[in-house]
Amino acid sequence: MATRRLWDVLLYAFLTAMAVVFLAPLALMVVTAFKSTREIFMNPFGLPASWSLEPFARVWSRASFSVYFRNSVWVTGASLALVLTCASMASYAIARLPFRGRDWVYLFFLAGIMVPVRLGILPLFLLMKQLRLLDTHWALIFTYAASGMPMSVFLLTGFLRSLPGELREAARIDGCTEFQAFWKVMLPLIRPALATVAIVNFVPWWNDMFFPLLFIQSDRLKTIPLGMTIFFGQYQTDWGLLFSGMVLASLPLVALYLVMSRQFIAGLTAGAVKG
């Protein structure tokens, strides 16, 4: 019994030490966000003299952070709407409609899971240029939605196949068109899977810097990760502001995780475990 107690003490000590490794940098980031640059140098590890929200307000207004934030919300939101529409319709056809070659269509979508779209960035860049979409949010929205298709189709098809097929037939017999059967009967049933797809896609898109870096030039069109890089160069002398900006950039996803952690975890692990 005594050795068991000792093990427990050691185990919790180890877990706590690891928690410090993971949380201390984040805690330092948050605390520093409240400090003035002078305070950061004088007292790097202590608590700030005041917990005023003023640095955040300054970042929000002065550094066009509110613009970046709005852009991020719009780009991820529109990409999600597009991928959810296209993927749920395609998955419905693959899972529920009988037609020749549907295994090939399924394979066509699945093939993309293994290849990141960034390897095609050069032709993609030229394509966007020809379509006159460079330096618009549409370049990002189409790229994200297209790159989200393979995983989304995979998850939704699996989920749709697990539903009883009689539902669609009953709806059809009751006089629904195929679109109505899909829209009124199937979509409400696959809501949990749609939430999963939304979470799987939302995280990498919200955090992405690669495509905005290449597609977006105008400052007023930048998303948060790209805005941050500009911001970092611009305010490198004002460390306090920088930390406030980093905290603001991180808040949405941290909040999403803390509020929806169960759904969040289910979403992120869905593809990997069943795959």
Next chain:
Amino acid sequence: MDMLDRWLGRRVHLAFLLPGVVLYGLFMVYPLASSLGYSLFEWDGLVREGFAGLRNFRTVLLEPPFSVRFVGALKHNVLFFTMTFVIQSTLGLLFALLFRQKRPGFGFFQAAYFLPYTLSLVVVGFLWLLLLNPLWGGFNQLLRLVGLGQWAQPWLGQPRTALVSIILINAWRWLGFPILVFLAGLQAIPAEMEEAARVDGANAWQTLRHVTLPLLAPVMGMVTILTFIYDFNAFELVFVMQGSSGGPAYSTDLLGTFFYRTAFGDSTTGGEPGQVGIASAIAVLMFMMVAAVSWLGIRLLQGRQVEY
């Protein structure tokens, strides 16, 4: 709607497939497939010139400075993946096994280890750039505070430590994800199988070794493949922390930064224009490596597929 439906008749699946196929075909399949074509031509800026055959590949693989950078970046990617893999499969699995027991405080620890994953790599990069600042960064100050001042050094400024620092920072950001996936995989294993082993007289270690881990193998394989795909395309962290040339002295250069520099020019050398053909050849080589390893991994996984 009714008339449209009747007109479509047995072709109604086409209407459902069309938006997805167009979107995915145009903005993902077409660019990926054209990369192959791009790599076979000479380019002057963004204008395509004559057919080059395999000359671009020859340049990447055999002609300095490209070949030197390519081999260097490839080595860094291999180290990047190997270290990440070791950290993930040991720490990730260890924590998942621990967190499976529902004990007081474990929910908090799990959340704590996961939080960095929600940060954007840009924020992670800047945060550690500030923490590792040689003059006043928190990390070296901490070392001095606990009496290890002689260990303090410019971690990101010297070739010997820069890449390993970035790999560890990357692991710091990611570790929560494999823990989650392993945990979900463990929870999918029916409790009876492990209980049966215990009843048959196996001790905890034997149960883990002969029952739990083999059942977890497919999940482990999946995490490994995902890590591999990600690590071969890693870019952001190095770009944010060390610039597009993977400084100091190319010691943190990855295939991702090498590709970016070749394709879009390098700001550190006065912005020389990109070399589309050579960059496409690099992308095709990366593509082939990712596809080959993923395919092999999936083949191996299917061989070990378990039913329970």
